Amino acid sequence: LEIARQYKARGLVNGIRISTRPDYISREILNFLHHQGVTVIELGVQSLDDEVLEKSRRGHASRDVFTASRMIRQFSFQLGLQMMVGLPGDTREKAVATAQKIAGLQPDFVRIYPTVVLEGTLLAALYREGSYQPLALAEAVDQAAMALLIFTGAGIPVIRVGLQPSEELYAKEGIIAGPAHSAFRELAESRIAYFMMCCLLNQLPAPPHRVEFLVHPRWLSAALGNKRANIINLSSEYGVDSMRICGHEAVDRGDIKLHSADNQTRELYLSKKTFAARVAGMFGSPHE
Numbered sequence: 001l002e003i004a005r006q007y008k009a010r011g012l013v014n015g016i017r018i019s020t021r022p023d024y025i026s027r028e029i030l031n032f033l034h035h036q037g038v039t040v041i042e043l044g045v046q047s048l049d050d051e052v053l054e055k056s057r058r059g060h061a062s063r064d065v066f067t068a069s070r071m072i073r074q075f076s077f078q079l080g081l082q083m084m085v086g087l088p089g090d091t092r093e094k095a096v097a098t099a100q101k102i103a104g105l106q107p108d109f110v111r112i113y114p115t116v117v118l119e120g121t122l123l124a125a126l127y128r129e130g131s132y133q134p135l136a137l138a139e140a141v142d143q144a145a146m147a148l149l150i151f152t153g154a155g156i157p158v159i160r161v162g163l164q165p166s167e168e169l170y171a172k173e174g175i176i177a178g179p180a181h182s183a184f185r186e187l188a189e190s191r192i193a194y195f196m197m198c199c200l201l202n203q204l205p206a207p208p209h210r211v212e213f214l215v216h217p218r219w220l221s222a223a224l225g226n227k228r229a230n231i232i233n234l235s236s237e238y239g240v241d242s243m244r245i246c247g248h249e250a251v252d253r254g255d256i257k258l259h260s261a262d263n264q265t266r267e268l269y270l271s272k273k274t275f276a277a278r279v280a281g282m283f284g285s286p287h288e
Helices: 002-009 027-035 050-055 062-074 092-104 122-128 137-153 184-201 217-224 226-238 272-282
Strands: 017-020 040-046 078-085 109-114 158-161 175-177 210-215 242-247 256-261 264-270
Touching: 017 078, 027 062, 040 062, 062 078, 078 092, 078 137, 092 137, 109 137, 122 175, 137 158, 137 184, 137 272, 158 184, 184 210, 184 217, 184 226, 184 256, 184 264, 184 272, 210 217, 217 226, 217 242, 226 242, 264 272
Parallel strands: 017 040, 040 078, 078 109, 109 158, 210 242
Antiparallel strands: 210 256, 256 264
16 A cells, blocks of 8 residues: 555556455544545445345445445545345345445445356355355346446446456356356346336337337447347337337437337437436335
């Protein structure tokens, strides 16, 4: 830290970021970090369900997260929180509740990770003995997408969704099971686009035979889905004969416009932020 502090004092770096466990935080440690020039502290929250934390043998309780977050704020550090989906004992409902509680702590940013099984870990032993089963990729993407929507609706930046790809991670002695994917965030964004297009189609008086959606060109890949999965699935589920998803600069990134249905011009527009706030409101506001 001393070297990093000197770099910051000389203007060579803008800030110092550290990651740690919630139960490692104390006023003495925060005072030390403050004098060393640390500006950002990330906590590996992972879950705010005590049963999940116990089964995952995290060694801390949910109350430690709330206590540590409050203290970090009192010392005026920026606060980052990390969550994981698919830990031992976790469920979709518990993951949503964790995301809601994290949003209630109002961190400056969050990261969302899927749980994968790494060689040489306790989780690997549990996996091999059959007492732990990681999430399938589709379910992990769904849960991450819900968390992403909750944080978006709360106005909290999500700076990472999915694991940082590395040679070590994907090496033979790295991941042995679990929903690892190099484009995990795009899969989650694609799932959100699917939910949003369903919402727009549900507003039509009758299922259309032809429909066209407009999205920002930089969100087109996510809206189409992997191998055009969103078009295929929506066409099948709604009985649409012809569906197009096109890029249009006038549509903000993350928003979707239902442009036409059955060759009639429509003006149904759904912003990602509005949809995210609506989804977040569906789950209430869990408290500590």
